[in-house]
Amino acid sequence: MIHVLIADDHSIVRLGIKQIICSLPGNMHVTEAKTFDETISFMEAQHFDLLILDINMPGGNNLQMIQAVKLRQPQIRILICSAYEEIMYALGYLQTGADGYIEKNSPDDDFKTAINTVLAGERYISRAVREQLISKYTRQQDHRPNPFSVLSGREVxxxxxxxxxxxxxxxAEILHLQLTTVSTYKARIFEKTGVKNVIALVEKAQMYQVASHSGEAVVKV
Amino acid sequence: MIHVLIADDHSIVRLGIKQIICSLPGNMHVTEAKTFDETISFMEAQHFDLLILDINMPGGNNLQMIQAVKLRQPQIRILICSAYEEIMYALGYLQTGADGYIEKNSPDDDFKTAINTVLAGERYISRAVREQLISKYTRQQDHRPNPFSVLSGREVxxxxxxxxxxxxxxxAEILHLQLTTVSTYKARIFEKTGVKNVIALVEKAQMYQVASHSGEAVVKV
DNA sequence: AAAATATGTAGTATAACTACTACGTCTATA
DNA sequence: TATAGACGTAGTAGTTATACTACATATTTT
Structure with missing residues (x-):
């Protein structure tokens, strides 16, 4: 018997999710909560395997909800279900301890997959979020010449x-150079890569994965 | 009619993949290549919708292969199929222009999903790689107190x-403070978060996704 | 080969930053 | 209700970094 707690303030949504859950194989038992406080009450009274949590519920919609839940039932699986599509939300929640993130407007099949995935102990993210996650690593592969390839050896x-x-x-110490020399290189690096501060440089370098699989000489400190 | 080109030096693997492809709905036409050079030859002679590419083939196994392929048929979908499981490979290839990455030891169903996903114009990554991708964002969610939560409002x-x-x-200008005041905050932030420079701070902040949906006042510049 | 760049190097003057210290509110805490 | 921290704020003196400028040696380009 798998116990599922649905926490959502819209009854239609709860109904829909319940429908999906009941269509799954296995003996499913569904409980419904309308607010976050109610959710917590249920959790203190009974054990659940899965919590499907609307982060847009009255009673709080922040990361602490996850912690509050996990505090009570550390082994519970949490599937966030939200109307927001922003990737930042998903990542933040997954990070805090949620096991999956699905948008409300996802097709039924995705819901099924999400629930199964999460119950199986894996993490679930929707196609869209996944796409964005990948893009984060992929963005700007627009075959423009890698700005780091124009750096001279010393600059690298x-x-x-x-x-x-x-x-x-x-x-300067490490490379046995004058501070001012290093400063000059820095300026040239900034110019060539088009950045204005080290942070942007780091980001850009990350983006182009400089010296990860290229044969670039990397100086160990 | 969907034209698929399978590039793999092991005929058994090609056979297996062919089997899977033919089991898919739709009129599939499969061509096989044993080396990368052969792959390129085929591509110069005929149009393909999908290339299933073993990156461990004689004739090169590096990122340039992708570019070489896309150069000839920019709109082609590329599904990397490899024995390596390291996430870095997958990301590197996806970044260079591949549309999917699947490990050879994946179950048939995953292959089907991968092929369908890629043909549909989306990107595919395997469960395992996806897990790792997520972990990259999620690592160290080991419920140690978030070091950023101890920062005061001004510090944030x-x-x-x-x-x-x-x-x-x-x-200092933005917040209408003295430079030295800002400097003091900076020092306190460094102390509280245990970092020694801004770059480490950025990394740590990224890791904890600070202030993404909290109501924290974020000053626009 | 001559001219134009790129690269490795550094100085001077100036601007930005840090360390350390200080001090008046606030807020938990003994 | 003292009292110890935490917070917001800032000054002084000393470090560190930047903007320019410069110049000799490669590399290219014409």
Whole structure:
């Protein structure tokens, strides 16, 4: 017997989800909560295997909800179900301990997959979110010449140290150069890569995955 | 009629993949290539909708293969099929232009899903890789107290600006504070979060996804 | 080969930043 | 109800970084 708790303030939504759950194989037992407080009450009274949680419910819609839930039943699986489609939300929740994130407007089959996936102990993210996740790694593969390829050897060395957060003087020491020389390299790196500060440089370097599988010489510190 | 090109040096693998493809609905036409050169030859002679590419083939197994392929048939879908399970491979290839990445030891159903997904114009990554992708964002959710939660309001404001790469003076201006005050905050932030430079701070903040949906006041620049 | 760049290097003057210290509110806490 | 921290704020003195500028040696390009 699998116990599922649906927490959503819209009864139609609860009905829909219940429908989907009951269509799944296995002996499903569904409980419904209308607010977050109610959710917590149920959880203190009974054990559940899965919580399907609307993050847009009265009584709080933030990350702490997850923690509150896990505090009571650490082994419970949580599937966030929300009207927001922003990827940031999904990631934040997954990070805090949710096991899945599905948008309300997803097709039934996706719901089934999501529920099964989460119950199986894996994490679920929707196609769309997954796409975005990948794009985060993929963005700007628009075959423009990699701005890092125009850096000279010395510049690359300095960049690698810069992106580790080392201060210029340390870099100067390591490379046996004058501070001012390092400073010049830095300026040139910034110019060539079109960034204005180290943080942007780090991001850009990350983006182009510099020196990960290229044969670039990387100076160890 | 959907034209699929399978590029793999092991004929058994090709056979297996062919089997799977033919089991799919739709009129599938399969061509087989044993080496990368052969793959390219085929591509220059005929149009394909999908390329299932073993990255472990004689004739090259690097990212340039993707580019070589896309150069000839920009609209072709590429599903990487490999024995390697390392996530870095998958991401690297997806980044270079592949549409999917599946491990050879995946169950048939996953292959079907992968092929369908890629043909539908979406990207596919396997469960395992997806898990790892998520973990990358999720790692260390080991419920240690979030170091950013101990930051005071003012500190959070400064941190948000710091992680944008703004110089202290700018931050001072924005918040109408003395430079030295901002500097003090910065020092406190570093202390509380246990970092030694802004770059580490950015990484840590990213890791904990600070201030993404909290009601924190974020100052626009 | 000559001219134009790119690269490795550094100085000077100036601007930005840090360390340390200080101090008045607030807020838990003994 | 003291009292110890936490918070917001800032100054001084000393460090570190930047903007320009410069110049010799490669590399290219014409």
């Amino acid at each position: 060395e300095v960049m690698n140290l810069l992106t580790k957060g080392l201060p210029l003087i340390k870099i | 404001e400064v941190m948000n600006l710091l992680t944008k790469g703004l110089p202290l003076i700018k931050i």
